[in-house]
Amino acid sequence: MKGAPRSKSRREDVADGTLTTGEMARLSNTTLRTVRFYEEAGILAPIARTEGGHRVFERPQLERLMLVADMREAGLSLEEIRELLETKHKARSGGAAAEAACQILSKHVAELNAKINVLSRLKEDLERTAAATGACNGCEQPDFPDHSDQCGRVAKADAQPRGMRVLWSLSRK
Template structure:
């Protein structure tokens, strides 16, 4: 490959660095078909357009949010397999709406969990200075615990 053609291309390590992930992850997403090398260097290294880092970053963020590769792949295939831009955009929009709803539900679940954790922190902070042995029997009789109508979820698990 000529140097002037490869100037704008990046090696796999550069893509990993730009996407904030590992070379192994980039290779995996390449094997899964999310990104494709644009060329190979004279030394046989895969070369990618810089935009591949955006794809890797987006796929990784969806994975971090709990989406399965199957769901993520459906998004890419909807665009690729649309006969027209209109058809592809309709499919992609439907899938994105589905993903948005799933993320909104996760956010709501995390917000509820955050409230539970804050309440547990408040309760547990009131135990500082307690000289009794921390066990279920002792703690369940303690006024710090009995004064509450309901124990926060983390405390239910440990008290």
Template sequence: MTDTYSIGDLGQRSGVNVETIRYYEKVDLLPAISRASNGYRRYDDTSLERLAFIRRGRELGFTIDEIRELIELAHHPERPCADADRMTRVHLDDIEGKIRDLQRMRRALRQVADCSSRTAEHCELLRALALPKGR
């Protein structure tokens, strides 16, 4: 007999909150599940595995539609993984851009950190914010 879980148990086991699980059902990422005689949802290990897949995909920044594509690909292992490679490259490019932006922000903040002024009148951060871009 297969173990089944309530939505609360599934959330606890997967680390995904209950409202998110309901959302994944609504957008058809998590397949329709059985209901007990009392009407409560009952999930099995397949649901838990699917939810873990979705969660890992979301943690890597994939959209709901991309995860849907990846699930489809996972169900057809004979297919080439060119689409998965393309999605991976797009996300890598995006992350690398964000890293560059964060490094730029870090440099700018380091320039104004530890201001020696005692008053806001001479605050380095406030001065930097007031300067027109490019100066």
């Protein structure tokens, strides 16, 4: 990072409320590598370096990192995140910025809602599958897994969740 001023000591930085790369990582539940990656990508901007060469960030950068990490975890690409973060600065006016941000945010909210629906459906199926496989605990059937669909412990395929039918090769007849 070229041109960043050097601060006198870390002790003075702590008094100023600034954070090192390690503190940013720890407080955001990310890694040093993640913080460095976002800095290199231009998403985070340190304000200085300590005498030891450590990057120093202002507190608002922590909040930015946490939002970016959540957006990445939710599946947004780095380019989508960058577009959103730059919306205000690329607009000609506050109204234009708000309109652009609302449009981008609405698109991402719709995508997240679709993912939430899929995840909720999958979660329910996996929970039901886990409960259904519990019926097989203690199974000593010698022809397992070839005839597991004929086992007396397992309910008929139609009554089973999709995951159980697939994992146990239960066929609907």
